[in-house]
Amino acid sequence: DVKVTQSSRYLVKRTGEKVFLECVQDMDHENMFWYRQDPGLGLRLIYFSYDVKMKEKGDIPEGYSVSREKKERFSLILESASTNQTSMYLCATKGRVDEQYFGPGTRLTVT
Amino acid sequence: AQRVTQPEKLLSVFKGAPVELKCNYSYSGSPELFWYVQYSRQRLQLLLRHISRESIKGFTADLNKGETSFHLKKPFAQEEDSAMYYCALAYSSASKIIFGSGTRLSIRP
Numbered sequence: 001d002v003k004v005t006q007s008s009r010y011l012v013k014r015t016g017e018k019v020f021l022e023c024v025q026d027m028d029h030e031n032m033f034w035y036r037q038d039p040g041l042g043l044r045l046i047y048f049s050y051d052v053k054m055k056e057k058g059d060i061p062e063g064y065s066v067s068r069e070k071k072e073r074f075s076l077i078l079e080s081a082s083t084n085q086t087s088m089y090l091c092a093t094k095g096r097v098d099e100q101y102f103g104p105g106t107r108l109t110v111t
Numbered sequence: 112a113q114r115v116t117q118p119e120k121l122l123s124v125f126k127g128a129p130v131e132l133k134c135n136y137s138y139s140g141s142p143e144l145f146w147y148v149q150y151s152r153q154r155l156q157l158l159l160r161h162i163s164r165e166s167i168k169g170f171t172a173d174l175n176k177g178e179t180s181f182h183l184k185k186p187f188a189q190e191e192d193s194a195m196y197y198c199a200l201a202y203s204s205a206s207k208i209i210f211g212s213g214t215r216l217s218i219r220p
């Protein structure tokens with residue numbers, strides 16, 4: 001069974017803080033993704049990584065950066081959190097087969 | 112540009128009635144399409160993919176290239192089908208996947 005874990009289920013941060021969201025997978029998958037999930041907008045891809053130290057921008061990368069130093073870990077960084085980054089953040093992985101496996105999500109509130 | 116459209120934000124049907132969740136896509140290449148489901152308080156998970164041509168939990172979806180559609184259907188809805196459903200398109204050698212805006216399905220008893 002693929003296991004994708006995210007460091008926090010709920011997080012509350014202040015405007016301007018630097019925020020780290022961590023995702024860890026245990027299936028040796030090459031591809032990892034960060035999405036944000038908002039009502040009426042669905043899932044929007046922020047960044048994805050197809051290998052260690054490799055990353056590619058998704059549809060809404062502004063205000064975010066990522067880090068993948070090890071294959072099993074993919075971090076999303078909000079350099080200076082803003083209220084419009086309040087959202088549910090989902091991490092996902094994908095191996096050679098097309099199916100994506102999702103983490104439980106982190107609900108981030110920026111006040 | 113690639114796009115996935117789910118025109119209905121909310122679909123409410125009675126238990127036992129047929130269900131159809133609509134999905135249209137825009138992609139110039141050969142599409143790989145999926146339906147994902149998120150039940151209350153659970154993580155998003157794959158429901159079915161078009162290449163498998165399978166039925167999962169009574170749901171089926173047929174790819175219609177002429178109409179660029181991949182609608183999800185079930186002949187008799189059950190209360191446990193209430194969930195959020197997302198249609199998704201994989202492209203760029205399947206490395207990238209984009210999702211529609213989702214349809215919330217509510218089954219009334």
